[in-house]
Amino acid sequence: GAVVSQHPSWVICKSGTSVKIECRSLDFQATTMFWYRQFPKQSLMLMATSNEGSKATYEQGVEKDKFLINHASLTLSTLTVTSAHPEDSSFYICSARDDRRPGNTIYFGEGSWLTVV
Amino acid sequence: QQPVQSPQAVILREGEDAVINCSSSKALYSVHWYRQKHGEAPVFLMILLKGGEQKGHDKISASFNEKKQQSSLYLTASQLSYSGTYFCGTGGGADGLTFGKGTHLIIQP
Numbered sequence: 001g002a003v004v005s006q007h008p009s010w011v012i013c014k015s016g017t018s019v020k021i022e023c024r025s026l027d028f029q030a031t032t033m034f035w036y037r038q039f040p041k042q043s044l045m046l047m048a049t050s051n052e053g054s055k056a057t058y059e060q061g062v063e064k065d066k067f068l069i070n071h072a073s074l075t076l077s078t079l080t081v082t083s084a085h086p087e088d089s090s091f092y093i094c095s096a097r098d099d100r101r102p103g104n105t106i107y108f109g110e111g112s113w114l115t116v117v
Numbered sequence: 118q119q120p121v122q123s124p125q126a127v128i129l130r131e132g133e134d135a136v137i138n139c140s141s142s143k144a145l146y147s148v149h150w151y152r153q154k155h156g157e158a159p160v161f162l163m164i165l166l167k168g169g170e171q172k173g174h175d176k177i178s179a180s181f182n183e184k185k186q187q188s189s190l191y192l193t194a195s196q197l198s199y200s201g202t203y204f205c206g207t208g209g210g211a212d213g214l215t216f217g218k219g220t221h222l223i224i225q226p
Contacts, residue, residue, distance in 0.1 A: 043119075046215065106214060108160070110157070
């Protein structure tokens with residue numbers, strides 16, 4: 001079964017509004033979670049690294065004020081897309097690092113389809 | 118630096134074998150392999166941690182040549198369920214994985 005759960009699976013929002021996506025590690029504590037974005041027929045692009053109890057680290061070109069990340073507990077990280085625009089429509093996927101596993105195996109959530117209209 | 122995957126796509130008949138390659142211009146310390154079905158999130162296949170390591174799961178195996186900075190994924194006697202896009206990821210640890218562009222695998226009956 002899934003070890004990383006993501007919610008919602010899909011969401012439609014109006015342009016200018018904000019939407020929050022949750023990522024939970026189900027049977028392990030994850031001090032580090034990662035947020036990716038994937039456009040159709042493209043690879044996964046790392047957006048940011050979410051660290052429990054500290055600020056997220058954003059990849060170059062990703063606006064930290066637009067994509068707010070909060071990692072409030074060892075099992076939960078949230079991504080909030082603020083003032084969403086149609087170009088933000090994408091597949092957002094979180095992943096969590098399982099420090100118990102060799103090489104710190106990274107598991108992905110089910111992904112969230114965001115459509116901004 | 119994004120790893121390079123080859124081929125970009127491959128079409129097989131059920132029962133045939135395939136090899137997917139992943140190479141990097143940077144030193145590799147680990148290679149992670151995932152398979153993604155259309156509209157779904159990537160599913161972890163295996164991780165290789167050191168040069169010379171080989172792993173297998175069912176009829177899917179992989180090798181890691183640390184010196185050549187490359188890894189290969191081997192699919193033997195492919196099944197219809199193997200269809201999807203295969204990604205190799207490098208990095209990990211404190212950093213997130215950097216994925217290649219993916220290899221699209223289509224298995225025909």
